[in-house]
Amino acid sequence: MDIQPSEMGLVARVAHLSKRYGAGDHGVVALDDVSVGIRRGQFTAIMGPSGSGKSTLMHIMAGLDTPSDGRAWIGDDEITGLGDVQLTRIRRRLGFVFQAFNLVPTLDVRGNILLPFELGGVRPTAEDERRIDDVIAALGLSERVSHRPHELSGGQQQRVAIARALASNPSVIFADEPTGALDTRTGREVLRLLRSAVDSSGQSIAMVTHDPVAASHADRILFLADGRIVADQGAMTAEQISAAMLRLESGAAAGAAASAAARPVSTGAHA
Numbered sequence: 417m418d419i420q421p422s423e424m425g426l427v428a429r430v431a432h433l434s435k436r437y438g439a440g441d442h443g444v445v446a447l448d449d450v451s452v453g454i455r456r457g458q459f460t461a462i463m464g465p466s467g468s469g470k471s472t473l474m475h476i477m478a479g480l481d482t483p484s485d486g487r488a489w490i491g492d493d494e495i496t497g498l499g500d501v502q503l504t505r506i507r508r509r510l511g512f513v514f515q516a517f518n519l520v521p522t523l524d525v526r527g528n529i530l531l532p533f534e535l536g537g538v539r540p541t542a543e544d545e546r547r548i549d550d551v552i553a554a555l556g557l558s559e560r561v562s563h564r565p566h567e568l569s570g571g572q573q574q575r576v577a578i579a580r581a582l583a584s585n586p587s588v589i590f591a592d593e594p595t596g597a598l599d600t601r602t603g604r605e606v607l608r609l610l611r612s613a614v615d616s617s618g619q620s621i622a623m624v625t626h627d628p629v630a631a632s633h634a635d636r637i638l639f640l641a642d643g644r645i646v647a648d649q650g651a652m653t654a655e656q657i658s659a660a661m662l663r664l665e666s667g668a669a670a671g672a673a674a675s676a677a678a679r680p681v682s683t684g685a686h687a
């Protein structure tokens with residue numbers, strides 16, 4: 417019998433994943449035989465040049481898109497081939513933070529944070545309420561619970577999106593360029609909040625980013641180039657990440673990120 421992803425300490429996993437758009441000469445290979453797992457209790461950054469397949473990988477991992485080939489799991493549940501109803505149920509176990517915040521304009525802060533419960537037809541338990549109050553306080557939103565999104569700054573709106581993602585105690589949070597629409601200082605605050613969710617409550621996070629400073633908050637960095645994972649590294653400084661990205665963008669894909677980081681590529685870590 418196969419070893420389950422959870423036994424490998426993984427909250428999400430893909431194996432031999434490929435994604436092609438279109439066919440023939442006009443076809444694009446967005447992902448090419450990618451196998452990787454997201455580890456429990458870690459902050460994982462997914463980096464790579466524009467068009468390298470980062471968003472496609474994250475969207476397939478999170479059940480928001482389907483692969484052309486290969487398999488994907490959330491926890492021990494294989495999501496490849498599931499229908500919409502089952503996928504929706506599995507996605508409720510996940511948290512999402514997007515560049516564009518994706519808040520509902522007609523709901524106040526508390527309403528937005530409780531939205532996953534509303535959509536799932538689930539009444540928050542006393543424990544859920546306690547956790548939500550703690551998250552609201554920790555994210556500095558206590559004074560804002562009855563404000564609507566248009567009454568908040570971009571940084572505050574992203575904090576609401578993070579609070580919403582944390583509210584349901586998800587097995588993993590998928591974040592796609594969460595600081596992309598924020599100024600530098602506000603972006604750093606958001607990254608510190610994500611980091612502290614990992615450090616204080618063992619949250620697992622997978623974050624797509626272009627920003628070397630954002631990726632320097634991660635425990636692990638996966639580098640993609642041309643739809644493949646070309647390096648799998650532990651924590652790196654922003655300078656090391658910038659150097660690795662420069663080398664990738666200049667086309668020296670395989671091993672480039674590793675040599676910039678002055679560490680061996682740990683391909684064995686791919687689960």
Ligand SMILES: Nc1ncnc2c1ncn2[C@@H]1O[C@H](COP(=O)(O)OP(=O)(O)OP(=O)(O)O)[C@@H](O)[C@H]1O
Nearest residue numbers: 437444445446464465466467468469470471472473
């Ligand atoms: N719906 C689609 N139809 C056709 N091609 C697509 C589609 N979505 C993505 N692609 C192509 O797949 C490749 C990977 O795209 P993806 O968005 O995953 O890259 P990315 O690394 O996230 O890029 P960026 O950093 O610019 O957002 C690109 O060449 C892109 O043009």
